Amino acid sequence: MFPERILTDRLRLDRHDAAVDALEFYGHAGASGSDTVAEECEFLSWRPHDHPKESRDVLADFAEAWDERGSATYAVFPREGEPGAGEFAGNAGLHLDWDTRVGTLGVWLRKPFWGRGYSGERALALADLAFRRLDLDLLAVAVFPENGKSVRAIEKYVERMGGRREGRIRNEVVPDGKGPRDVLRFSVSQAEWREAVGDESHAEFVEELDG
Known part of the structure; x- marks a missing residue:
């Protein structure tokens, strides 16, 4: 159902569990493995991993x-010609609620890869997956209001896809180890997306990894 690789102009998205092993993952997501992961997780719902077994789990x-x-999670790698080409840059997910026909976007990018527009590029690619391939009705994304940089990035790519900001939902999530927090929710319907992008494709799907 999900392509194991998605290619965009600047990124390669590979099925995460097949592309990155537990020790490499821990080296970037572990509390003692990265100098920047605490900052990267400040506005995410998970905390840095305590040990390699947590990364494996x-x-x-x-x-x-x-x-x-239920969801498709991809490891993100810059393609050839990009700074840090081939290096693990984070992950991107599409989480599915088939009963409501809603897909929810998620992303974690390592700090060295911030500020390059990668979040918007992977969002446009996963919108192709959600609407062209999986025929979902709605694509949604939520962000903590305090995360100003991500809010601006989301506003930009949601507007490009013809979507909208729905509003602030209070006490919507309880991040790992933290109290309830509000989120801002944005969404785009398939009809809005098709009107905005037409036949323009933002992704190439590869069914199986080539190893």
């Missing part, structure tokens, strides 16, 4: 959700 969760068609 997260990868197992990614694989289970993939196999059960």
Whole structure:
């Protein structure tokens, strides 16, 4: 159902659990593995991993959700010609609620890859997956109001896709180890997206990884 690789102009998105092993993942997501991960997680719903087994368990969760068609999580790599080409830059997910036909976007990018427009590029690619391939009705994304940089990035790509800011939802999430927090929710319907982008494609799907 999900392509194992998605290519954009500047990024390669590979099925996460098949592309990155637990030790490499921990080296970037672990509390003692990265000098920047605490800052990267400030506005995310998860905290840095305590040990390599936690990274391994997260990868197992990614694989289970993939196999059960509940979500598709991809490891993000800059393509050739980009700074840090081939280096693990973070992950990107599309989480699915089939009953409501809603897909929800998620992303974590490592600090060295901030400010390049990668978040918007992967969002446009996953919108192709959500609407062209999976025929969902709605694509949504939520962000903590305090995360000003991400709010501006989301506003930009949601507007490009013809979507809108729905509003502030109070006490919507309880991040790991933290109290309830509000989020801003944005969304775009398939009809709005098709009117905005037409036949323009933002992704190439590759069904299986080539190893």
